[in-house]
Amino acid sequence: AYIGSTNRRQCSRTRCELLSVCRMARTGRVVLVTGANSGVGLALCERLLSDDAQLQLCLACRNEQKAAAARQSLLISHPKAHVSLIRLDVGSMRSVLRAAEEIRQRYNRLDYLYLNAGIMPSPQVDLRAFYKGLFSGKAIHMFSTGEGLLTQKDSVTADGLQQVFATNLFGHFLLVRELEPLLCQPGHSSQVIWTSSSNARRSTFSLDDLQHKQGVEPYSSSKYASDLLSLALNRHYNSQGLYSSVICPGLVMTNLTYGILPSFIWTLIMPIMWLIRIFTNTFTLTPYNGAEALFWLFKQKPESLDPMVKYHSLTSGLGNNYTRTRKMEIDDTTSAALYENLLEMEKMVRKKLKDGDVEHAK
Ligand SMILES: NC(=O)C1=CN([C@@H]2O[C@H](COP(=O)(O)OP(=O)(O)OC[C@H]3O[C@@H](n4cnc5c(N)ncnc54)[C@H](OP(=O)(O)O)[C@@H]3O)[C@@H](O)[C@H]2O)C=CC1
Numbered sequence: 001a002y003i004g005s006t007n008r009r010q011c012s013r014t015r016c017e018l019l020s021v022c023r024m025a026r027t028g029r030v031v032l033v034t035g036a037n038s039g040v041g042l043a044l045c046e047r048l049l050s051d052d053a054q055l056q057l058c059l060a061c062r063n064e065q066k067a068a069a070a071r072q073s074l075l076i077s078h079p080k081a082h083v084s085l086i087r088l089d090v091g092s093m094r095s096v097l098r099a100a101e102e103i104r105q106r107y108n109r110l111d112y113l114y115l116n117a118g119i120m121p122s123p124q125v126d127l128r129a130f131y132k133g134l135f136s137g138k139a140i141h142m143f144s145t146g147e148g149l150l151t152q153k154d155s156v157t158a159d160g161l162q163q164v165f166a167t168n169l170f171g172h173f174l175l176v177r178e179l180e181p182l183l184c185q186p187g188h189s190s191q192v193i194w195t196s197s198s199n200a201r202r203s204t205f206s207l208d209d210l211q212h213k214q215g216v217e218p219y220s221s222s223k224y225a226s227d228l229l230s231l232a233l234n235r236h237y238n239s240q241g242l243y244s245s246v247i248c249p250g251l252v253m254t255n256l257t258y259g260i261l262p263s264f265i266w267t268l269i270m271p272i273m274w275l276i277r278i279f280t281n282t283f284t285l286t287p288y289n290g291a292e293a294l295f296w297l298f299k300q301k302p303e304s305l306d307p308m309v310k311y312h313s314l315t316s317g318l319g320n321n322y323t324r325t326r327k328m329e330i331d332d333t334t335s336a337a338l339y340e341n342l343l344e345m346e347k348m349v350r351k352k353l354k355d356g357d358v359e360h361a362k
Pocket residue numbers: 034035036037038039040041060061062063066088089090091092116117118119167195196197198248249250251252253254255256257
């Protein structure tokens with residue numbers, strides 16, 4: 001379903017006016033974005049500040065220098081903006097707990113929590129699968145999802161978790177749990193927005209191997225898990241005013257994709273990608289375009305959102321951005337089972353961290 005466009009049409013004027021009235025009534029909204037120092041996250045911050053100068057924007061990043069540079073660049077275009085920094089390594093559970101404590105001290109509510117930080121370590125492209133895919137009649141599907149083309153090499157974190165799982169999913173889950181008091185406030189609704197992917201695939205995920213220790217597609221598995229988890233969060237927290245959604249930014253040129261192919265190769269094949277964009281619309285290519293669905297959700301009433309769909313940033317052949325929904329291949333039973341498993345894992349991680357503190361104090 002076509003649901004939005006930045007190239008505004010006449011018919012959407014009334015809706016826009018209504019939205020801006022709502023916006024004025026709620027100034028000073030608090031927005032936290034993880035992985036905000038580059039790529040899609042940073043482009044989102046730019047777009048949010050251009051839309052609402054009153055925002056209290058918090059960039060949650062693991063690298064202080066990169067975060068300070070991102071803040072500086074935002075302040076150059078928006079000198080009066082309220083932009084603060086928080087140190088957060090979502091792959092480290094101790095860092096998540098520390099950052100959450102700091103956030104709870106700084107703010108008394110949170111309106112938007114963008115769970116955007118993500119990694120794809122040591123990606124390998126399967127060239128044979130690529131050539132096969134080109135002539136298989138499924139080329140467009142292959143280009144829009146990357147299905148079957150990529151494998152990654154995962155590692156284990158200091159917490160004993162698989163790095164991709166910890167970063168893309170579990171650290172964010174713990175963050176939501178820790179920020180529950182700010183997100184769930186009586187008479188007030190909040191949005192949690194996950195940057196998922198079209199690469200999320202059911203077949204790469206297993207409840208028996210949540211962390212994807214056994215496979216070679218931890219990225220796809222972690223993104224599918226985020227789709228499931230978003231549904232579970234809706235089931236648990238909608239009654240307390242928290243609404244969760246997932247988006248896909250499309251294929252965007254960022255540090256993540258420069259890890260797949262070097263940036264000069266991407267530059268060389270850019271004309272081919274513009275051509276492919278005519279057929280898929282998923283080649284958003286720039287971080288600004290990729291942030292379209294994240295920005296679109298910022299402007300929606302959370303109660304109107306559908307927990308079963310993914311919101312896709314798309315860019316047409318002529319370069320127009322819009323957001324479109326696609327039904328996800330998820331179900332309540334698997335989603336609830338994942339949620340229960342994550343709660344169990346959370347208990348274990350908390351205990352381990354506490355025991356570690358006691359041991360350290362001895
Ligand atoms: N680019 C694409 O084509 C697509 C991207 N996505 C998703 O979009 C999201 C943003 O990625 P994108 O902008 O492309 O890539 P970038 O690499 O530019 O951005 C990723 C961000 O996540 C941060 N990050 C990574 N690990 C951690 C961590 N442990 N703790 C805190 N921050 C961390 C990075 O920080 P640092 O600079 O310190 O590494 C960076 O700011 C990701 O979730 C990705 O999976 C989804 C579909 C397609």
